[in-house]
Structure formats: structure tokens, C-alpha cells
Amino acid sequence: MSxxxxxxxxxxxxxxxxxxxxxRGEVATHAVDGVSFAVAPxxxxxxxxxxxxxxxxxxxxxxxxxxxxxxxxxxxxxxxxEELLGAGDRTLRKLRGKDMAMVFQDPLSSxxxxxxxxxxxxxxxxxxxxxxxxxxxxxAEDLLDRVGIPDPRRRLGEYPHQLSGGMRQRALIAMSLAxxxxxxxxxxxxxxxxxxxxxQILELLRDLVQGSGTALVMITHDLxxxxxxxxxVHVMYAGRIIETAERRxxxxxxxxxxxxxxxxxxxxxxxxxxxxxxxxxxxxxDTIPWxxxxxxxxxxxxxxxxxxxxxxxxxxxxxxxGAGRQLRCRHPLTPAVPTAGAHP
Amino acid sequence: MTEPLLRVEGLQVHFPIKRGVFVDRTVGHVKAVDGxxxxxDRxxxxxxxxxxxxxxxxxxxxxLRLEEPTAGQVWFDGVDVAxxxxxxxxxMRRRMQMVFQDPLGSxxxxxDVESLLAEPLKAHGLGxxxxxxxxxxRELLDSVGLPAAALRRYPHEFSGGQRQRIGIARAITxxxxxxxxxxxxxxxxxSVQAQVVNLLEELQERLGLTYLVIAHDLAVVRHISxxxxxxxxxxxxxxxxxxxxxxxxxxxxxxxxxxxxxVPDPVVEDARERILLSGDLPSPANPPSGCRFHTRCxxxxxxxxxxxxxxxxxxxxxxxVSCHWAEDVRDGVLQPRSAEQVAATQGVxxxxxxxxxxxxxxxxxxxxxISYH
Numbered sequence: 001m002s003x004x005x006x007x008x009x010x011x012x013x014x015x016x017x018x019x020x021x022x023x024r025g026e027v028a029t030h031a032v033d034g035v036s037f038a039v040a041p042x043x044x045x046x047x048x049x050x051x052x053x054x055x056x057x058x059x060x061x062x063x064x065x066x067x068x069x070x071x072x073x074x075x076x077x078x079x080x081x082e083e084l085l086g087a088g089d090r091t092l093r094k095l096r097g098k099d100m101a102m103v104f105q106d107p108l109s110s111x112x113x114x115x116x117x118x119x120x121x122x123x124x125x126x127x128x129x130x131x132x133x134x135x136x137x138x139x140a141e142d143l144l145d146r147v148g149i150p151d152p153r154r155r156l157g158e159y160p161h162q163l164s165g166g167m168r169q170r171a172l173i174a175m176s177l178a179x180x181x182x183x184x185x186x187x188x189x190x191x192x193x194x195x196x197x198x199x200q201i202l203e204l205l206r207d208l209v210q211g212s213g214t215a216l217v218m219i220t221h222d223l224x225x226x227x228x229x230x231x232x233v234h235v236m237y238a239g240r241i242i243e244t245a246e247r248r249x250x251x252x253x254x255x256x257x258x259x260x261x262x263x264x265x266x267x268x269x270x271x272x273x274x275x276x277x278x279x280x281x282x283x284x285x286d287t288i289p290w291x292x293x294x295x296x297x298x299x300x301x302x303x304x305x306x307x308x309x310x311x312x313x314x315x316x317x318x319x320x321x322g323a324g325r326q327l328r329c330r331h332p333l334t335p336a337v338p339t340a341g342a343h344p
Numbered sequence: 345m346t347e348p349l350l351r352v353e354g355l356q357v358h359f360p361i362k363r364g365v366f367v368d369r370t371v372g373h374v375k376a377v378d379g380x381x382x383x384x385d386r387x388x389x390x391x392x393x394x395x396x397x398x399x400x401x402x403x404x405x406x407x408l409r410l411e412e413p414t415a416g417q418v419w420f421d422g423v424d425v426a427x428x429x430x431x432x433x434x435x436m437r438r439r440m441q442m443v444f445q446d447p448l449g450s451x452x453x454x455x456d457v458e459s460l461l462a463e464p465l466k467a468h469g470l471g472x473x474x475x476x477x478x479x480x481x482r483e484l485l486d487s488v489g490l491p492a493a494a495l496r497r498y499p500h501e502f503s504g505g506q507r508q509r510i511g512i513a514r515a516i517t518x519x520x521x522x523x524x525x526x527x528x529x530x531x532x533x534x535s536v537q538a539q540v541v542n543l544l545e546e547l548q549e550r551l552g553l554t555y556l557v558i559a560h561d562l563a564v565v566r567h568i569s570x571x572x573x574x575x576x577x578x579x580x581x582x583x584x585x586x587x588x589x590x591x592x593x594x595x596x597x598x599x600x601x602x603x604x605x606x607v608p609d610p611v612v613e614d615a616r617e618r619i620l621l622s623g624d625l626p627s628p629a630n631p632p633s634g635c636r637f638h639t640r641c642x643x644x645x646x647x648x649x650x651x652x653x654x655x656x657x658x659x660x661x662x663x664x665v666s667c668h669w670a671e672d673v674r675d676g677v678l679q680p681r682s683a684e685q686v687a688a689t690q691g692v693x694x695x696x697x698x699x700x701x702x703x704x705x706x707x708x709x710x711x712x713x714i715s716y717h
Contacts, residue, residue, distance in 0.1 A: 227612075267564050285503050
């Protein structure tokens with residue numbers, strides 16, 4: 001079902017990932033509901049969607065960071081062919097930080113406030129690369145320098161609160177790069193930052209992917225970030241992927257009404273003043289379970305009766321939709337202007 | 345009616361930095377807003393943009409006198425708000441209202457929507473009898489697109505977008521002239537953002553409101569503003585009609601800011617040239633000398649930038665910019681340098697001035713000398 005990217009095989013292969021949150025006496029919530037995707041070396045894949053669509057839970061499940069109690073994860077997550085779901089804590093701890101690393105949205109809460117930056121970076125090096133003393137210190141300095149932190153020696157002796165937001169995010173990226181991971185998952189890495197700092201961080205990630213062949217999963221709600229950074233984009237809604245396409249293809253010809261709606265509702269810096277914004281009706285709360293029909297149908301302008309299972313008799317499936325595209329929709333948007341020369 | 349609704353002159357807000365255990369010594373000031381002039385015409389929208397820490401929110405609060413200005417005047421409809429006594433100020437506040445960023449944090453969780461909306465009416469002695477208030481509230485909810493059934497519900501029962509609608513309804517209950525919206529949509533999902541932006545525009549058209557919209561999202565500001573002002577470290581660096589500003593940004597900071605905003609279009613993104621700034625915002629407690637942007641400016645020149653404070657001057661009709669070299673930057677006479685080069689030269693320059701002037705305490709961020717090998 002999912003495409004194998006590149007000749008060397010994907011770094012990360014997620015197949016039919018499902019995450020169910022169950023509290024006693026309550027109806028289970030399917031936060032992630034059958035998500036499949038693959039990331040090749042040097043590729044950047046974007047997971048896009050609004051809050052509550054399951055993009056962050058997907059990344060946490062991939063890293064094995066979800067709590068055990070009340071959470072049921074099924075499917076398959078393979079890193080270089082090795083199954084991660086069901087792997088023991090010890091195995092995962094060895095992989096995390098070494099072969100796969102994660103950068104979170106809020107750098108302040110992902111750094112230990114009581115320990116200096118230097119100690120935190122050295123800890124990673126000691127744990128995964130067996131480095132000690134001066135050698136580790138020098139390597140840590142080098143890492144901070146690589147992510148563009150000025151005067152790295154002084155910064156190593158400082159605590160997280162002494163650094164600015166952009167600097168903290170850089171330090172976090174430096175830590176995640178310490179072992180040149182094969183896979184980096186970035187969960188809204190620039191959302192808490194100012195635009196000029198965001199541009200610096202995105203540039204850093206771009207260089208990283210191009211330079212070292214790291215596979216990058218970029219989780220974001222910002223379509224602008226996706227447009228500039230990602231090779232392939234998966235748009236998620238209510239726990240499922242609803243549209244997949246190459247970056248240029250997706251923005252030129254959004255096929256799912258939700259993707260189209262998202263694009264029409266963001267004001268563009270290069271758009272004219274007063275160009276009307278067309279918001280999507282309602283909010284992310286107005287969904288129906290996928291088992292009853294298309295979850296987006298209540299907010300969709302082009303939904304018809306057969307979007308409901310009751311009428312059509314079957315769920316809306318994610319199906320191939322031309323070269324490199326997949327779509328979960330019965331009534332896709334007809335592209336207003338077909339792009340000549342692009343994928344047919 | 346040619347008199348602008350709001351005229352701000354030389355507004356300053358300085359916060360003292362206190363030290364000491366027994367005696368509060370003032371060791372310095374954070375110059376959050378440091379001499380801002382702006383005017384807003386009736387029925388128009390002024391967009392104020394800048395990064396966090398540039399003083400845009402403080403400026404908005406100082407206009408309403410939620411923050412006491414250190415110096416300067418705020419003329420609202422011919423009255424100086426900055427020197428108003430408490431009681432007249434309270435009456436004046438009816439005409440100037442605020443919409444906050446976080447709708448959940450600015451609504452009392454234990455009040456239902458009816459009492460939330462009726463409170464400002466009662467506070468200002470408006471509204472009349474219970475029946476009249478009830479009627480007014482229903483109209484209000486209708487105008488912000490909420491059902492009348494919402495009256496009996498509490499803030500936590502609503503989604504983010506709906507809460508922001510309640511926040512807006514609360515602000516317009518008392519029929520203000522000026523609405524200051526501080527980051528009105530930045531806490532909302534993109535699809536919902538557009539709903540609130542559209543609502544603000546619709547209300548302006550119908551009620552003839554004047555807006556001051558404070559936001560960090562340049563695309564949103566461009567969309568709703570007539571005039572846009574760009575702030576950096578407490579002062580305005582550029583102000584222009586929205587279209588002019590976005591077509592020909594003159595100040596190097598505005599240029600860098602614009603080039604950093606991602607555009608949801610891969611074709612545009614691939615073709616764009618980015619101006620990357622080096623480092624972070626310097627500390628407003630100890631702003632750089634001369635032009636405050638010179639420590640990060642890709643166009644910085646050897647002369648004037650470091651020691652001469654640029655004034656806001658008019659380069660085109662209505663287009664104000666505070667940069668010594670704005671014409672040369674615009675005409676392409678001066679070429680920008682890369683972020684690395686800026687950081688490198690800056691390190692040397694600051695180190696040199698530092699030895700002359702002697703150590704003047706803590707200098708944060710990019711003002712540190714940077715050694716490059």
C-alpha cells in the first residue's frame with residue numbers, strides 16, 4: 001500500500017498504525033486510525049493537520065513515548081527494517097537518541113532546568129558514544145557550533161533559562177544530532193519561535209537533511225513551512241491520512257476539500273489586501289467517526305449523501321490517485337487550473 | 345471629521361529593573377516602548393507587527409492605560425488619555441476596548457456567557473432594564489455568529505474559535521469606537537483563524553469600528569490592515585500603507601521579516617531569496633547604540649549606523665522609515681551581507697567599542713564578541 005522510497009529502502013516504515021486511548025467506563029478514542037507512510041534517507045516528509053488530528057500522537061507512538069496504561073497501539077513501525085512496536089524498553093532506549101531523535105515544540109520544557117546545557121549534551125554523548133571528559137566536552141562544543149550557537153564554550157556552562165527561545169531550540173537540535181541519527185522527528189519545532197528565528201531553524205534543518213542524509217519527519221500545522229521544506233506531504237484529519245502528494249503537486253492541485261479549504265483559509269503574504277478568505281465551516285470538533293462516513297463531511301461544502309456509510313454501504317478508503325498521490329475522498333475537488341507538464 | 349481618532353505622541357513605557365534584598369535599588373530600565381508616534385484614522389485598521397519582545401503589546405496596553413506610560417501623550421478623540429484622572433478614564437474606557445490573545449484566559453470560567461456579556465453593560469450603567477439587556481445580548485451573539493442558546497453556557501464548553509467570538513462580543517457590547525486586538529487569532533487553528541478574521545472585518549464595516557491589530561503574523565496583518573507599522577526594540581522602524589509596505593519594504597528589518605515568513609506555495613518558496621538575520625533580539629534593557637538594528641543588519645555601513653540614531657522620515661507619501669541608508673537599500677546600491685558575515689564583523693566592532701567605553705555591565709545576545717575560526 002505504501003510506496004517504498006529510494007533504492008536503499010526506507011529508514012522509517014509505518015504500517016497501519018493505530019492508537020486507541022481507553023479510559024475505564026468511557027468510549028475509546030481512536031487518536032490515530034490506520035496511518036501508513038514511509039520515509040527514505042535524505043527525504044523530508046510532512047505530516048500536516050490541525051490540532052487534534054493525531055499528528056503528534058503518530059510521532060510519539062513511533063518513538064515509543066506513549067504511556068502504557070490506557071493506551072493501545074497496534075500496527076507496525078519499522079526503523080531500518082527493525083520492528084519498534086512491542087520492542088522492550090531497553091532496546092528502545094538504545095535506539096532513541098542514537099538512531100532516532102525527536103525535537104519538540106517547546107524547548108524549555110524538553111530541557112532539564114536544573115542542569116547546564118553542557119551536562120545535558122555530554123550526557124547524550126556518554127550514553128550513546130561512550131565519550132568522556134575533555135573529548136566529550138570538545139565534541140559538545142563542536143555540536144553547538146554546528147547548529148550556529150555563538151560562543152559555544154560559554155553556553156555549555158549556562159542553564160536553559162539563560163538562553164533565548166531560538167538558542168534553546170538550537171541546543172535541542174544539537175543534542176538530537178549528537179549521534180547523527182538516521183531519523184529525526186520534528187514536532188512543530190518552530191511554532192513557539194519568531195519568524196526570523198524560525199527561518200534560521202528551518203535553514204538548519206534543511207542543511208542537515210541535505211548534508212547527512214537524515215530522514216526527517218516534519219510535523220506542523222503551518223502550510224508555509226511545509227511548502228518550503230517537505231518533499232512529500234501527508235494531510236491528516238481526525239486520525240487518518242486523507243491526502244498524500246508531492247509538495248508541488250499538492251499545493252498546485254489540492255484534491256481533498258479539506259486540503260483545499262486549508263489553503264483557501266490562510267492569508268498569504270504575497271496575496272492582495274482584501275482578497276477574501278474562505279474559512280472552513282465549524283471547527284475540528286465537528287467530526288463524525290470514520291465508521292459512519294467521511295469525518296470531514298459535516299464541514300465539507302461538496303459533501304453528498306454517499307459520503308456517509310449509511311448511504312454508500314462502505315467506508316471511504318485511501319486510494320491511489322495518479323502518480324505518487326493518494327486520496328480519501330469520494331468527491332474530490334476538480335482542479336480549477338490543471339497544471340501543464342506536471343503529473344498527469 | 346478629519347481629526348484622527350487616536351494620536352500617540354512620543355509614548356514611552358519604561359519598566360524599572362530592581363535589585364537588592366532590603367532596599368529596592370533601580371539598576372536600569374527596560375525600555376519596552378521608547379518614543380512611538382502614530383495616528384489612526386476613524387474606521388481604519390492599523391496593524392502593528394514585530395517579534396516577541398519588541399514592545400508591541402506594551403504599546404497597545406499603554407494606549408488603554410492598562411500600563412502607565414512613562415512619558416508621552418495619547419490623544420483619543422481630542423482628549424489626552426495619558427493624563428486623565430481615574431473616573432473620567434473609566435468612562436473613556438467604554439469607547440476603547442480590547443480583545444485578548446487567549447480567550448480562555450481572559451474569560452472568567454465561573455461566569456456563564458450571559459453574565460460575561462452583561463457585566464460591561466452594567467459596569468458602565470448602560471443597557472437599561474433586564475428585558476432590554478436580554479435583547480441586546482441576543483443581538484450581540486447573533487452578530488458574532490453564535491446561537492442564543494450560548495447564553496446559558498460556560499467558556500469551557502466552547503471551542504477556541506467560539507471563545508474568541510465571545511471575547512469579541514464582550515468587547516463590542518459597550519459600543520466602543522476603538523478596538524485594540526492583541527494577537528486575536530494566533531491561538532486558533534488555521535481554518536478557524538479565517539472565520540475570526542472575517543468576523544472582525546464584517547464588524548468593522550457594520551459598526552464603523554477603528555482597529556489597532558497587534559500581531560506577529562505578517563500575512564494576517566497584511567490582510568486586514570490599511571496602515572502597517574513595524575516595531576523593533578521599542579520603536580517604530582517603518583510605517584506605510586499596507587500595500588506599499590509589502591510591495592516595497594524599505595527598512596532592512598522589514599525586508600528580513602518579510603523574507604522569513606513562509607508562503608504556502610512551493611513555487612514561490614523555491615524561488616525566494618531569504619535574508620537570514622544573525623542572532624536574536626538584543627536585550628531591551630541595554631539596546632544597541634545608534635540604529636538599534638545595526639547589530640543584526642545585513643546592510644549595516646561603517647558610518648552612521650553605530651552611533652547616530654535614525655529618525656523616522658517620509659520617503660514616499662505616507663511611507664515612513666527610520667534608516668540612514670533606506671534609499672540606497674531600495675535602489676540596490678548597497679548589497680546585503682550573509683548572516684555569518686554580519687555576526688563576524690559585529691563581533692569585532694562591538695569588542696572595539698567595548699574597550700573604549702569600558703564595561704557597562706551585562707550585554708546579552710548578539711552583542712557578545714563572537715570568535716570565528
